[in-house]
Amino acid sequence: MLHVNLLFLPNQQKVLSILKLFAKLRKDSGKGGKPTHGEGMKIGQVAQRYSISRDNLYYYINYGLLVPPRMDKQYVFDDETLNDLERILELKELGFTLAEIHHILSLFRISDMEKTGFREELRVIYAKRRRGCQEEIAHLERISDVLSQKIEALSTVDTSEYRRTGLPLSMLGLIQCPHCKKSLAISNVTMDTEYIFEADMDCQCGYHADVCDGILLTPNRYEGNDDTPDVHRLMYKDLPAGMISLFQSAYNFMKQEIDGVNLSGKIVMESYINAWFFLYTHQGIFDSDGRYIIVDKYPETLAMYKALMERENYHLPILYIADSTLDLPLCPSCIDVNIDFFATNEHNFYRRSFFYEELTPLLKPGAWIIGTYFYFENGWRSMQKLLSQYPKCSDNNFSLQYFLKMANESGIDIDKKEICGPSIDSGNNIGFSFHQKGEKLYLLPYTAHCALPGRMG
Incomplete structure (x- = not known):
């Protein structure tokens, strides 16, 4: 009971006090054995108590799963609403959908638990x-x-027998001194009827190369510290799905074009494979009657792929050359087909010259080229990051305008091309660590041919 002494209050104060008294009485009249709305929990308290987000609670309310009363424009979770919430959480644990939960709650709300139906x-x-x-x-x-x-x-460890390979005897005639263009004398040879596994190769001019475990090692060893041999294939890890899809689009273009070319008896070369290696991932589409040259600056990378390809045994005759340049111990104008998947870009990581300027002397007149060039559209921030990571990198790298201009000047005529992309996020992949999010990276799969006669370097 509320007692108010009204005798000594001014008239206005008496009226206000009476109004407040009636308001208090009306509020108190709702109290009894059952809890009132005002005694419930606010939504923040419920969220904390049940470890559920406020957004989820509002979603349940809007969906109709929860029907809490409102007090002063705020939801109040009374005992009945809390019971509904606990039932919702239990049914979710049992794997019911929200629609199914809504139906079950409706049954509880409109039916008597004791009724048989x-x-x-x-x-x-x-x-x-x-x-x-x-x-x-x-x-x-x-x-x-x-x-x-x-x-x-x-x-299960593969214990099946596989043929060890080396420098194919069938490709020995392609090897010559890069300086005086003469054949190399071979000594201290370990070989069988098909391959050379170990050998010394010398020219009268003083040029020397070694064959170690079937890999031709030239004097042009890589001695920089800007890169490492990727023998664990970290370049292929952490590529986001969108970037992998772009790779696949470029692969599809290249595979379709290769399918239409007769490679029997042809000399096919791919270089800079420490980055990406198209021939390895698509061995099945290449003709075993062709001859293949694989070049990289790291003997470790070549040895890793050589071991894998021996086990997979697609019977491709392959000459592996470890050389950090394109001044290779090969006959001029011997290459019929060149594969360039990122090789042009990779070349410009370490040299400012254009890839085909140095490669053209090895290409036959009319040699066929298939590849994929990577380029940025307004990728200023990405290029700044790249140049800071690779001080020798050309500032023309990843430039479509530069690629097309220099290809034309190098006697490389682009026959067909397709734009794939863009990718605006290369993820945490180490191969594109310089790519800044939001900047557009495109892939340009293309075919071309060598329009100029093979030139001597």
Whole structure:
């Protein structure tokens, strides 16, 4: 009971006090054995108590799962609403959809738990969900069995015999001194009827190269510290799905074009494979009657791929050359086909010259070229990062205008090209660590031919 002494108050104060008294009485009249709305919990308290976000609670309210009363324009979670929330969370744990949960809540709201019809309908709903769980379990068990088989297959060491390869005798005639263009004398040879595995190769002018485990090692060893041999293929890791899709688009273009070319008896070369290696990932599309030259500055990278390709055994005759330049110990104008997947870009990481300026002497007149050039559109920030990471890098790298201009000046006629992209995020991949998010990186798969006669360097 509220007691107010009104005798000594001015008239206006008396009126205000009476109004406040009635308001208080009306508020108190709602109190009884049951809790009132005012005694409920606010949405923030509920979120904290049940470890659920406020957004989720508002979503449940808007969806109709929760119907809390309102007090002073705010939702108040009374005991009934909290019971509904606990039931929602329990049903979610049982795997029911929100629509199914809504239906179950509606049954509780409009039915009597003791009525047979309600109990039967709820039993049917639970039984249906249990059957769904059993079917999911059976499906997951089948998946688990298949995964176990795949894991076992990957864990089993391949003990099958594979042929060790080396420098193919059939390609020995392609090798000559890069300085005086004479054949090299061979000594201290370990070989069989098909391959040379170990040898010394010398020219009268003093040029010397070695064959070690079937790899031709030239004197042009890489001695810089801007790069390392990627024998664990980290370049291929952490590529975002969008970037991989661009790679696949370029691959599809190149594969389609290669399918239309007869490579039997042709000399095919790919260089700078420490970055990306198209021939390795697509060995199955190449003719075993062709002859192949693989060049990189790292003997370790070549040895890693050589071992993999021996095991996969596509029977491709391959001459592996470890050389950090394009001043290779090969006959001039011997290359029929050149594969360039990022090689032009990789060349400009370490040299300011254009890739085909140095390669042209090795290309036959009319030699066919297939590749993919990478370029930025307004990639100023990315290029600044690249130049800071690779001080020897050409500032013309990743420039489509530069590529097309220099190809033309080098006697390389572009026959066909396609734009793939852009990618605005290369993720955490180390191969594109310089790519700044938001700047557009495109891939340009292309075919071309060498319009000028092979020139002597």
